[in-house]
Amino acid sequence: RYGLAEDEHQVGVVTGLAYTSVGGDLLHIEALRLPGKGRMKTTGTLGDVMKESIDAASSYVRSVSPQIGVKPPRFEKWDIHVHVPDGATPKDGPSAGLAMVTAIVSVLTGIPVRKDIAMTGEVTLRGNASAIGGLKEKLLAALRGGIKTVLIPKENEKDLAELPDNVKDGLEIIPVEHVSEVLKLALIREPEAVDWDEAEEETAVEAMTRAEDSKDQGAVAH
Amino acid sequence: RYGLAEDEHQVGVVTGLAYTSVGGDLLHIEALRLPGKGRMKTTGTLGDVMKESIDAASSYVRSVSPQIGVKPPRFEKWDIHVHVPDGATPKDGPSAGLAMVTAIVSVLTGIPVRKDIAMTGEVTLRGNASAIGGLKEKLLAALRGGIKTVLIPKENEKDLAELPDNVKDGLEIIPVEHVSEVLKLALIREPEAVDWDEAEEETAVEAMTRAEDSKDQGAVAH
Amino acid sequence: RYGLAEDEHQVGVVTGLAYTSVGGDLLHIEALRLPGKGRMKTTGTLGDVMKESIDAASSYVRSVSPQIGVKPPRFEKWDIHVHVPDGATPKDGPSAGLAMVTAIVSVLTGIPVRKDIAMTGEVTLRGNASAIGGLKEKLLAALRGGIKTVLIPKENEKDLAELPDNVKDGLEIIPVEHVSEVLKLALIREPEAVDWDEAEEETAVEAMTRAEDSKDQGAVAH
Amino acid sequence: RYGLAEDEHQVGVVTGLAYTSVGGDLLHIEALRLPGKGRMKTTGTLGDVMKESIDAASSYVRSVSPQIGVKPPRFEKWDIHVHVPDGATPKDGPSAGLAMVTAIVSVLTGIPVRKDIAMTGEVTLRGNASAIGGLKEKLLAALRGGIKTVLIPKENEKDLAELPDNVKDGLEIIPVEHVSEVLKLALIREPEAVDWDEAEEETAVEAMTRAEDSKDQGAVAH
Amino acid sequence: RYGLAEDEHQVGVVTGLAYTSVGGDLLHIEALRLPGKGRMKTTGTLGDVMKESIDAASSYVRSVSPQIGVKPPRFEKWDIHVHVPDGATPKDGPSAGLAMVTAIVSVLTGIPVRKDIAMTGEVTLRGNASAIGGLKEKLLAALRGGIKTVLIPKENEKDLAELPDNVKDGLEIIPVEHVSEVLKLALIREPEAVDWDEAEEETAVEAMTRAEDSKDQGAVAH
Amino acid sequence: RYGLAEDEHQVGVVTGLAYTSVGGDLLHIEALRLPGKGRMKTTGTLGDVMKESIDAASSYVRSVSPQIGVKPPRFEKWDIHVHVPDGATPKDGPSAGLAMVTAIVSVLTGIPVRKDIAMTGEVTLRGNASAIGGLKEKLLAALRGGIKTVLIPKENEKDLAELPDNVKDGLEIIPVEHVSEVLKLALIREPEAVDWDEAEEETAVEAMTRAEDSKDQGAVAH
Ligand SMILES: [Ca+2]
Ligand SMILES: [Ca+2]
Ligand SMILES: [Ca+2]
Ligand SMILES: [Ca+2]
Ligand SMILES: [Ca+2]
Ligand SMILES: [Ca+2]
Ligand SMILES: [Ca+2]
C-alpha cells in the first residue's frame, strides 16, 4: 500500500513526499484527534527536525484556530496523535510541514483530505510555504504512486524547468505561497470560521483585568 | 512455556510472532488493565519502535472506543500495562501492532483471546494492517509452537507462494486488511458498541460552547 | 550479614538468589510501604531489566489486590520503596520477580516472610513463574547461606537432575508454577481477600456512566 | 525568501543576523502568542546557548512587563512559541538576544516590527546590549538582503572602522546600549505602560501578609 | 575547615568519613529542612550510589517517623536539602548511609548532632548498619581531624585487629548494629515519639474504607 | 563592559571572580525576581557544579528568609532567574557561592549591591565561606577591572602572603567567615528581619496537628 495513493478521501490522512538516499517516496501522514488534555503525540521513528515541524504546524493551527472553526479553549480538551508509517523507517526533515498543517486541520474540523493530492513544503509559524530539496525525486514518486496533483512551495517553482516532460505532463503541479492555499486545494470543503477574534479576546481580558484591579484596590483600601 | 501456544483463552494475552537473527519465535504479549489515570506502562526490554507501535495501537483503540463498548472518559480512570516476556531479551519492531491492538481491546472489554491463534502485522492509526518481514520464519515458529491459525497482513499474501508445503498444510493462514477483521477472529466474542457517537460529542461540545459564549457576552456587557 | 539467611521473620524482607560471574549469592530484597501517592521507588544500583521486573511485579499485585485484602483505591495513598543492598553492587535481570511480588505483598498486607526460605523465578503479568539461569550456583549459595527451603520455577525442574547430592539433600527444593503458590509457602499466614470484585467495580462504573449519560442528555435538552 | 528582508511590518517577526563558517545571513525570527499556561516553546534546531538567550529575553520582558502594557498575571494565560526557520539548519549563540526581546514584546503587545530593520546583540537580564562577533559578515548579509537599518551593540562600535565603505554607505548603522532603544527604533509605535508598579505589588503583598499574620495569630491564640 | 571536626553541636550537620584513592577524609554532611512539598534535593557532585543512599536513608526515616516525633503527613510540608561540600569534588558510595539518616533525623527534630563524633556505615531500609571499606584510612582521617568517637558497623569489627595502636588509643570506636544506636549516641538528646501507630492508621483507613463501601452500596442500590 | 566594574549600585547584580586557564576575570552575576511559582532558572552555559552552587545558595537563603525580611510562604509566589553573561562562555565551579547568595538576597529584598565590590568564595548550606582556588589571578582581574574591595574566604587568608604588592595596595581585601558578613559589606543597607521564628512555625504546626488529631479521633469514634 505504501507508495500508492489513498483509495478514498479520509479525515486526517495526508500524502506527503519524502526524499531519501534511494530516491523519492510517498509519506502517508496520519493524524487522530482524541479526547484529551491538549497533548501532541508523535510516532513513526521521527527525527527531531520532523518533530519540531509538527510543533510549528500545531502552533500555526492554534494561532488561526477561529478561522477553521475551532475556539481556542477546545484545544485543551483534545489530544492529537500524528503517526508516519511505516514505524521502523527513520524519517526526518522539515519538508512535511504543509502536510502536517493539513492533517491537523483535517482532524480538528473533521473535513476529509482529497485522496489524489500530495504536497511538500516547509511551513513557518505564519503559515508561509518555504523551499524544500529533492523536488524532482519527490515528483517522480508522486507520479509512480498515482497522485494527480502536487502542491509545492512557490520558492521551488524555479526548479520545475529541469523536470522531465513525463512528470510535467502526468502531474498537475501547483506552486503555493501560504498554507491557506493548501487548505483550499486539499480539503474537500473549506472550514467555516467561528466568532472569536482578537477584539473579543481583548475585551474579555480587559474585563478580567478590571476585576483584578478592583481586587487590588480592595487590598490597598483595607 | 515460551515457544508454545497458551493453554486456555485468556483476557489480555495474545500470541505474536517475532523474527530474529536465529529464526522465528512466539511472542507472548500480556496486557493488564488497572485502576489508574490513563497511563500506558510497557516492560520487557522493548525498543523504541515497539514502544511506539504500542502508542499507535493505544491511540487507534481510543479512537474507536465506543465501537468496543468503552466510552472515552473511561480511559482516564484506567492504566494499561503491556509486558512482553521474557524480561531480559530485547525486542523491537512494529510488527506486533495487530497483536497489541488485540491485547488492549481484550483487557478493555474483558473478552478473552482465542488461545490457538497467532498474528503478525504492523498497524496504522486507522487500523489498517501493513506488511511485515520474516513471514516464513514466523510461520515456522507458529507451527512448531502448536498454533492452529495465523493472521497475516494481506500485503504479505504474495509471500505465501514461497512457503514449504508442511507450513501451508499445518496452519490456517488468514490474510487481513484491517484490525476489525482481527478482532472478529481472535476474540472469543465480538465487543458490543455503546452509544457515544460524534454527533453526541459535538452536541455536548456545542452546549459547552454556548455556555462559554454566554460568559463572554457577560464579560463584554459589563 | 549478606550471604546469610535472615534471623527472624520480617515484613517486606525476602531472600532472592543472584547468579554472577563469580557464582551464586543471596539477594536480600527489602520493601517498605510509606504514606504517599502511589509511587514506586527503587534503589540498590539496579539495572533496567530488574527495575522492569519490579514494575511487572507491582502491576501483577495491583491486579490481584482484592485477593490479598487491599482495595485498589488504597494504592494511591501509599508509596513503595524496594531496595536491594548492598548499594554499590550493580544488579540486574528478571529472575527476582517472584521475590519482588512476595516483598510487595508482604508490605501491603503486613504479613511477615518466612526467614529460612529463598526463591528465584521470573514472573509474568499473570503471576506465572518462568525459567531462570544459574540454578546450580544459586542453590549452592542458598545452602551456604543457611537457607532450608528454595522455591524455583517448575520450568527449571529439569535442571535438578544435574545437581550434586549435597544440595539435593541439604535443601527442600519446591518447584512452583504460579506466584500464588509462592505466597502460600513464603508468608507466615495467607492474606484474606476483601470484597471488591469486577462485578462490583462494573456496577459502580455503570452507575457512574448513567450519571454521565444524564448529564449528556441535559446538555442536549437545553 | 530567506536572505531577503520581509515584505511588510508584521507582529512577532524580527530580522536577526547570523554569522556562520560560510559568512553572514539574515535570521528570520518568528514568535507567536497562543492562549496557554505561561510556557515557552522553541523550534528551529536551536542550540542550548540560543535557547538560553530566549529564556533570558523572556525573563527580561517579564521583568519590565508593566512598562510594555502587560500586567504580570497575564503571562500565566499565554504560551509563546519562538521559531527560527529554516527548520533543518542548526543555529546557536547568544547574539540574537536583542531580536528575541523584540519579537517577544511584539507578540505580547500586538505592535508590528518595522520590516526594513535588522539587529544583532546579546542581551543581559537587565536589557543591556553586549558585544557580538562577525559584525562585518553580518552587515554584508544585511546589505545583500535589502535591509536599510541595522542595530548593533555600542560595544561593537569600535569594529565599524574596519568596514568597507559600501557597507557604511548602504546601511544606517545605529549602536545601542539598551534594549529600550531597540524597541523605540524597531516597533512601529511605542508600547504604553500600565499601572502595575512595585509599590502596588508590595501593597498587595503586605495586605496578603497581614491576612496571613491574622491567621497565624489565630493559630497561636487557640 | 574541611578535614577538621566541627566547632559546636549543630542541627543537621554530621561528620561522615570518606575513603578515596589518596586516603581517608572527613565528609561534612549538611542537611536543611525547608518549608516545601516533600521533595529531597541533593548537591555536592554526588554520584548515583550516594544519591540512592540518601533516598534509602530518607525512606527509612519516613518509615519510623512517629518514633522520632514526626507524624507522617508533616513530610508533605517540608523539603529537605542534603549538601556535601566541597561542591567541586565528586563523591560516591553508600557508606555515608548512617550519617545521612542522622542528618535527616536531626533537621526533622531540630536536635543538634554531637560535634566530636564521626560515623561510617551503609544502612538498609530497616536501619541495619552494614559493612564498609577503607576502615583503616577512615579512622586515620578521623584521628587527624580531632574526632573523639567513631561509630562503625558491627560487621566491620573484625577489621579493628589490624589497626595501628595510636588509632585504637586515640579514638573511641563503637561498633553498632542498627541506626537506632547511632541516634542515641550522636544526637545530644533522644527524640520523643508521637502517637501515630499502625493501629491508628489502620483505624483511620478502615473508617475511610467503610465510607467508600457506603458509597459503593449507594451506587449499587440506585 | 565585561571585565569592568558596574557603573552604579544595582539590585541583583553582583560581581564575582572567575579563574580560567587564561587567567582571572570578573563574573557579572545577574539575578531577577519574577512573579511565579517558586522556580529557579539559570542561564549562561553554566556547568553542573555552578548550578548546584546556586541551588545551595538558594536553600541557604530560604532557610534564613525571615532574617532578610521575607516570610517563607512568599517563595512560592516568585521565580528567580540567575544569568551569568556572556551566554556563550561555559562557566563552572562552586566559588561564586557567596556572590550567588548576595544576588538572591538583593533581588528578594530589593536592596542594591555596592558597585565597587567583588567577592569570591564557596558557601555551605549554613552560610559558611570556604576556600577557593586561583586567588591571585582573581585579585589581579579585580584590580584591572576597577574594583575597590574584594571579599575572600578567611580560609584563603594564608594565600595573601604571596600576592604582589600592587594588588595588596590597590585593593581592600576583606576575609570573611560567613555570608552574613558579606551581606553587611556588599548591600547598600542591611535587610530588616520579619517576625517568623521557629516558635511561631511550630505553634502553627501544633495547632494544625491538634486539628488533625481531632479528625483522627473522630474517625476512630465512629
Ligand atoms: Ca468576536
Ligand atoms: Ca478576529
Ligand atoms: Ca449517541
Ligand atoms: Ca457514533
Ligand atoms: Ca463485591
Ligand atoms: Ca471478584
Ligand atoms: Ca500602580
Ligand SMILES: [Ca+2]
Ligand atoms: Ca512602578
Ligand SMILES: [Ca+2]
Ligand atoms: Ca495512636
Ligand SMILES: [Ca+2]
Ligand atoms: Ca505505634
Ligand SMILES: [Ca+2]
Ligand atoms: Ca514570631
Ligand SMILES: [Ca+2]
Ligand atoms: Ca525567630
